[in-house]
Amino acid sequence: xxxxxxxxxxxxxxxxxxxxxxxxxxxxxxxxxxxxxxxxxxxxxxxxxxxxxxxxxxxxxxxxxxxxxxxxxxxxxxx
Amino acid sequence: xxxxxxxxxxxxxxxxxxxxxxxxxxxxxxxxxxxxxxxxxxxxxxxxxxxxxxxxxxxxxxxxxxxxxxxxxxxxxxxxxxxxxxxxxxxxxxxxxxxxxxxxxxxxxxxxxxxxxxxxxxxxxxxxxxxxxxxxxxxxxxxxxxxxxxxxxxxxxxxxxxxxxxxxxxxxxxxxxxxxxxxxxxxxxxxxxxxxxxxxxxxxxxxxxxxxxxxxxxxxxxxxxxxxxxxxxxxxxxxxxxxxxxxxxxxxxxxxxxxxxxxxxxxxxxxxxxxxxxxxxxxxxxxxxxxxxxxxxxxxxxxxxxxxxxxxxxxxxxxxxxxxxxxxxxxxxxxxxxxxxxxxxxxxxxxxxxxxxxxxxxxxxxxxxxxxxxxxxxxxxxxxxxxxxxxxxxxxxxxxxxxxxxxxxxxxxxxxxxxxxxxxxxxxxxxxxxxxxxxxxxxxxxxxxxxxxxxxxxxxxxxxxxxxxxxxxxxxxxxxxxxxxxxxxxxxxxxxxxxxxxxxxxxxxxxxxxxxxxxxxxxxxxxxxxxxxxxxxxxxxxxxxxxxxxxxxxxxxxx
Numbered sequence: 001x002x003x004x005x006x007x008x009x010x011x012x013x014x015x016x017x018x019x020x021x022x023x024x025x026x027x028x029x030x031x032x033x034x035x036x037x038x039x040x041x042x043x044x045x046x047x048x049x050x051x052x053x054x055x056x057x058x059x060x061x062x063x064x065x066x067x068x069x070x071x072x073x074x075x076x077x078x079x
Numbered sequence: 080x081x082x083x084x085x086x087x088x089x090x091x092x093x094x095x096x097x098x099x100x101x102x103x104x105x106x107x108x109x110x111x112x113x114x115x116x117x118x119x120x121x122x123x124x125x126x127x128x129x130x131x132x133x134x135x136x137x138x139x140x141x142x143x144x145x146x147x148x149x150x151x152x153x154x155x156x157x158x159x160x161x162x163x164x165x166x167x168x169x170x171x172x173x174x175x176x177x178x179x180x181x182x183x184x185x186x187x188x189x190x191x192x193x194x195x196x197x198x199x200x201x202x203x204x205x206x207x208x209x210x211x212x213x214x215x216x217x218x219x220x221x222x223x224x225x226x227x228x229x230x231x232x233x234x235x236x237x238x239x240x241x242x243x244x245x246x247x248x249x250x251x252x253x254x255x256x257x258x259x260x261x262x263x264x265x266x267x268x269x270x271x272x273x274x275x276x277x278x279x280x281x282x283x284x285x286x287x288x289x290x291x292x293x294x295x296x297x298x299x300x301x302x303x304x305x306x307x308x309x310x311x312x313x314x315x316x317x318x319x320x321x322x323x324x325x326x327x328x329x330x331x332x333x334x335x336x337x338x339x340x341x342x343x344x345x346x347x348x349x350x351x352x353x354x355x356x357x358x359x360x361x362x363x364x365x366x367x368x369x370x371x372x373x374x375x376x377x378x379x380x381x382x383x384x385x386x387x388x389x390x391x392x393x394x395x396x397x398x399x400x401x402x403x404x405x406x407x408x409x410x411x412x413x414x415x416x417x418x419x420x421x422x423x424x425x426x427x428x429x430x431x432x433x434x435x436x437x438x439x440x441x442x443x444x445x446x447x448x449x450x451x452x453x454x455x456x457x458x459x460x461x462x463x464x465x466x467x468x469x470x471x472x473x474x475x476x477x478x479x480x481x482x483x484x485x486x487x488x489x490x491x492x493x494x495x496x497x498x499x500x501x502x503x504x505x506x507x508x509x510x511x512x513x514x515x516x517x518x519x520x521x522x523x524x525x526x527x528x529x530x531x532x533x534x535x536x537x538x539x540x541x542x543x544x545x546x547x548x549x550x551x552x553x554x555x556x557x558x559x560x561x562x563x564x565x566x567x568x569x570x571x572x573x574x575x576x577x578x579x580x581x582x583x584x585x586x587x588x589x590x591x592x593x594x595x596x597x598x599x600x601x602x603x604x605x606x607x608x609x610x611x612x613x614x615x616x617x618x619x620x621x622x623x624x625x626x627x628x629x630x631x632x633x634x635x636x637x638x
Contacts, residue, residue: 017587017590019591027338029337029338029341029342030140030337030338031140031164031165031337032165034341035341035599036340036341036367037560037561037564038341039341039342056343056344056371056372056373057344057373057376058344059342059343059344059371060342060344060345060348061338061339061342061345062345064342065338
């Protein structure tokens, strides 16, 4: 399973409790999807699942707005 | 002399036509552009039949259109009703029906949600029956009260006999339509939680709104050089500083879109890039800024006032941030939405070597053009220094709750003062006057709690749970969540007649059920399905014990 799939599954099933199926370019930070607590859970998941440390300064709109953006961020980190 | 909130814009557009009034996501409107766009919207609304005293809904994400809508609606002689775009559709539909909203202003991204809202206004949606159940509003009106929606694309099909136009169809104008409005006219109605499970609409006039705008601008010495950060959404009363007081002095208000509120490192970047001078938010956002805003890497030296309100700001985090922002003054803003604001407390900076106080900042003293009484349960004034309920009389006060004379009567207290009848608002807040004259907030008289500044009536949460056909009794209680925030937990007992199959009802089912009826911040994080409740001697549910059990469980899970 690729990164985007892993993130889709986690967000749709765990964070949103199956309320909605998110797509790779859905805006995760609008009014409807993830709240500020959810962001922290998502970051903790990313750190754990992809065995990396996400510093506070990287938790930004640019890096976390969409699943695609998170994927790009993860790829950039592993270079 | 200006006596209407809409005249704020006329005056600033004359004094500062080329100055930026609002900014959002890199786009901006000067005062002259805002005036022209607001006039254009006002003409459109008047042409559609909007009249003095009408209520026009605003269903928008934070955007430049928010500002155009507020001033355009006022210039049409109507009052604006901000609807929370993240609220369950049943709740939004209730407000539209209850307030008789015929015209709504929205944006393209809300188009699918609008279809759900329309269905719900005619009762074709789960949750509608419960939200309106005990109230005299027709639940299934023969037709949707909405007639017209501004802000949807031309080719979009709405149905329900509702017509619409796009923002691009609104032609800017140098002149406002000619409508008769005076300061006693309604300017805005904000819906808030009601303890019976039915939201109530707080009615403010041009007079109460403008009085607030002036007093707040004066208290903080706002000028056209200021740049205000707008954190609060329109349906939250703290937004009035950014939308009323900022334009009153010709300042620039930077509307901070939703995503930034969840990303403290981006928010601090925006505060630096936009050179914000005034910050007004709930303590939660400031705690996030301190803990996750990477302040080491930011220069926020432009900030001169950090205003906070909505709930107590834990001292440790307040002083922590004061250390990081030594050039900014901090002020606690107090006042329920019903009276806008009535007091403030400018936090004295810590002197070198002084240890950090443990107590949260007081709410201060009632400001000059207002007065207070602190009363006991028998409506008798308490001796100074004793705890009592704060009652406030102020020109920034609402005129009542929309079409709820019963609630309005209970909210007010009348007495004779200086040879005339004086009307005070019962805040429900318990306060204690300190020896220096400042008031300290000590708690609530009822079962209202706050989370990130939002009011939650625990009775309303219980009413929503009991609305489920299989629930016999429910108890809801608040427990501390992350710093600066609470969460609701609840327990229910199912009806004895529930069949064995029905007893498979899961926690998830109950959460989904209340999620269709309550705003997200009021939905319990957890609902335990119990067979018995702890009871008090009189047989009432012992909610305190349930709450303590939950707190113990949370404390154990954290260690």
